[in-house]
Amino acid sequence: MNSIRVSILGSDGYVCQIPRIKEGMEALGHVLSDESPDLIYSNDPRGYEKALLLKKKYPKAYLILNFLDIPWHMPNIQKQTELLVKNYFLKADVITTISFKVKKDIGKFYNKKIHVIYNPVKDVYYDDNIKKNNIFFYVGRASDPVKRFNLVRESLLKIKDGEKNIKICGPHNPNFGNYLGIIEDQELNKLYNSSKYVLLPSVTEGIGLPMIEGMICGSVPITCSDNLTAKEFSPPDFICDPNAEAIAKKIEELNKDYRVKRELALEFGKKYKTQFNKKNIAMNIMNLFNSR
Numbered sequence: 461m462n463s464i465r466v467s468i469l470g471s472d473g474y475v476c477q478i479p480r481i482k483e484g485m486e487a488l489g490h491v492l493s494d495e496s497p498d499l500i501y502s503n504d505p506r507g508y509e510k511a512l513l514l515k516k517k518y519p520k521a522y523l524i525l526n527f528l529d530i531p532w533h534m535p536n537i538q539k540q541t542e543l544l545v546k547n548y549f550l551k552a553d554v555i556t557t558i559s560f561k562v563k564k565d566i567g568k569f570y571n572k573k574i575h576v577i578y579n580p581v582k583d584v585y586y587d588d589n590i591k592k593n594n595i596f597f598y599v600g601r602a603s604d605p606v607k608r609f610n611l612v613r614e615s616l617l618k619i620k621d622g623e624k625n626i627k628i629c630g631p632h633n634p635n636f637g638n639y640l641g642i643i644e645d646q647e648l649n650k651l652y653n654s655s656k657y658v659l660l661p662s663v664t665e666g667i668g669l670p671m672i673e674g675m676i677c678g679s680v681p682i683t684c685s686d687n688l689t690a691k692e693f694s695p696p697d698f699i700c701d702p703n704a705e706a707i708a709k710k711i712e713e714l715n716k717d718y719r720v721k722r723e724l725a726l727e728f729g730k731k732y733k734t735q736f737n738k739k740n741i742a743m744n745i746m747n748l749f750n751s752r
Contacts, residue, residue: 464498469507480580484742525552529666561688580738583645590653596626597655599670602634611661614704652677665689675729
């Protein structure tokens with residue numbers, strides 16, 4: 461594969477996907493640069509404006525705009541999405557999304573071809589030497605209503621010592637359980653491996669990477685049936701109705717046969733470890749560029 465110049469745009473920070481996409485591109489031997497790029501890739505709307513400016517400056521560059529999710533709960537979201545399509549999507553060479561669920565959603569507003577390219581997982585892996593000494597783990601924005609952290613709280617209050625046995629990481633302190641803040645990949649890997657369950661009761665997710673990362677590390681994710689992305693990536697064994705009673709009951713059910721369920725999680729995780737690898741994600745982006 462010949463080396464090219466690639467501009468990667470969007471929300472750039474430790475908890476975002478851009479650092480790993482950049483690392484994947486560099487691992488393939490490509491050069492990251494906003495000067496005379498051959499490929500312009502924006503992972504989310506925060507990079508769209510700069511992406512269009514670069515495309516205008518370097519019209520021969522190939523422009524890919526990626527879309528993460530439609531936050532249906534937000535006011536005027538249909539109008540905002542229509543404007544996004546009009547002002548940005550129609551000016552791109554290719555549009556991508558991070559799951560088939562998101563592809564279906566954005567397809568209601570954009571009638572041209574849409575490609576699915578997943579976002580990469582963090583640098584986590586299964587480590588059989590790490591003991592399961594934690595029960596519950598939560599990763600994400602606990603203050604975001606879409607994440608429904610209230611269901612985590614309500615479910616664990618139904619379980620003896622539930623609150624004492626959950627570790628939480630992310631940008632917001634929910635004042636519940638053991639809050640760890642934002643942690644590095646190495647510590648995150650330990651927590652995924654040492655936890656029996658990863659709780660992800662979100663009403664919707666573009667992907668829901670904690671679900672994927674948990675299975676890679678041999679932790680069983682618990683998700684809700686109204687989250688269509690969960691159905692795309694998780695076996696039915698780990699999905700339950702979106703209420704505290706059902707989540708607590710699902711935990712009780714999984715506890716009875718945990719060893720088998722953990723092996724099921726690892727079976728899915730082994731596939732996802734490759735599928736969501738940052739280098740492979742970069743290769744998928746490059747495949748679109750090479751097929752232009």
